Every structure is written in structure tokens, then in C-alpha cells.
Amino acid sequence: MPPPLSSVLAGARDTLPLTVGTTPFAVIFGTLAVAAGLPPIAAVAMSVIVFAGSAQFISVNLIGGGAALPVIWLTTFVINLRHALYSATLQPVARDWPLAWRALAAFWLTDESFAVVDRRFRAHGTEGALPYFVGSALFFYLNWIVWTAIGAVVGHQFSGLATLGLDFAMIATFAAMVAPQLKALAPVAVAATAGSAAWLGQALPYKLGLIGAAAVGVIVGVALDSRRRRTDSPAAVSPEDPR
């Protein structure tokens, strides 16, 4: 078994390429949070305490729009639900870890560290998985905090950034996150219905329209998935089918 320190370093090293993609987001997050009116300490505190990229971005947008607290919390919950799948996937890996380490691992569970650790687990099994995860997650966590702080300072120095249209930078960031997924009928329909429903519901208070619109989009997506499954099944596409 390799010594723990080398596993820690291996985890950090394998995570480095992923920080190239997320570091700009940390800077943009810090800048936008301050431009949206949050004190720099709040932007950094969010990265330290919450540590969930997309939920942090969306919450800043909601705070700026005067959303109610339960709406922000519920949106955070929904946005992060995918992490339950990661939590379930890593459960067998972490079965023998002490409770405190499992709790810390849960706190540090992100898309990126999950991807790195899951790949390592498939290749090498559970041996040395804990120090490897700690190396990956700690590196990713510190990187996220440091670059959030730098972004917050930039935003603070140029306090006129909001008037320069940084509200648009957030929209552009979200659009760029969604667009690559729009390559099949279902996600396109989800985007179109959720977007139109949100526009129709924007008069609702506390950004409640956002939650409702997202629900409408998800329902449309689920309906299209189940329809596709029916038409794809062999019974529906028999050789005698006149189509």
C-alpha cells in the first residue's frame, strides 16, 4: 500500500487539470457576487461554507432579485440534488472510513472531485481512496476559495462593474453552461418550456415563478423520456410497422 502522503499528492495532481476550467468561474463568481451588492466577505464565506458552484451563482442572482429565503434554500437544494447520486456512488468506497472523515468527504463532494475519485476507484479499488480523496478535495476547495477572494477584491476595486453590464456576464455564463446540453429533443424542450414559463411567471413574488418554471420543464423532460422509451421499445417498432 502506498504511503498516505503520496496518495494525497496524487489526488491533488489528478485534480489540477479540472481546476483550469473552474478557476475562471471562481473569479467570475467573486466578482459578480460583489457587483450584485454582496460584501466581499459574504462572497468568500459562501465559497468556504457552501462550496457549490452553480448553486452559489444562482443564489447571488436570486439575492440580487430580492428572492425570499425559502426560495433560495429550495433552489439550492434542487440544484444540488445530483450530488445525492455521487454520494450513493461513493458510499461503497467510503464504507470503512471513520464517520468524521465520511462527513468531511460529504462536505467536499463536488462534480470535479467525484469524477476524479470515481475514475481512480474504478482503476485501483478502495485502497488509499481516503487520502487520495482528501488530496483531490482539499486542493479543489482551497483553489475555489482563493480565486473567489481574488474575484471579490477585483469586484470591490471596480465598484462600477455592475453598471458596466456585469448582470449580463452572469446570464452569458448560464447560457454557456446550458447550451452544450441542448443536443437532443428532450433538453431543448425542457429549456424552451422552463424559459417561457419563467417569463410568464415573473410577476410572482419572491422569484417563486422560477421554481414553478423549473418544475414545468422537468415534467416535460420526463414525459418526453418516457415517450421515447415507448417508441424505442422493440414492440413499438416491429418489422410490420407501416412507418
Add this chain to the structure above:
Amino acid sequence: MSTTLWATILGMFVATFLIRASFLVFGQRLRFPPAVIEALGHVPVAVLSAIVIPEAIAPGGQLNLSLANPYLVGTLIAGLIAWKTGRLLVAVIVSFAVFGAMRWLL
């Protein structure tokens, strides 16, 4: 920093941690039905579109589908670049430059 902001952040922490800890800390007693897993896959697109589309087509609440709407044009450019190349940072920077130019010129 205000109490409301602290409450916002602490609530977000609780919501996020409960999900991440679900299986890792509370064990295997939890099970997800496949339908829920499938629905979760649609959540990011639904939420982000629900934020982006109204701000793009109706900045300030007023519907504006013209090509003189910098929010609409910028969003389309950001989406198109990301859709074609998958490069988020390029998409954000180019669309922001176009947005700024339109704001400045129009």
C-alpha cells in the same frame, strides 16, 4: 455582513450538506427510484433556462425580441459558441464584448 445574508448562507450549507451526506454519512438505507434519477438529469437545464430566457428576451421586464436587444444577441452568441465549441470562457468573453459594443454603440 447582515443577519439575513448569514441565514441565507447557512441555509444553503444545510441544503447542500444534507444531500451530499445522504448516502456517505447516513448509509445505504436510502434508495432512489429510477424515475427520480431521470428527473434529476433535467434539473440543471430547467433551472438555468428559467433564469436566462426571461432576462434575454425581456430585460427589465419588457418583451424585446429585436436584434437591437443586446441581452438577446449576447445570450444567443454565448450559447452558440458554447454549443459549437464547448469552451465556456471563450463564450462568456466574446459574448460580453459583443454586449458591451452594442451597449456602447446603440
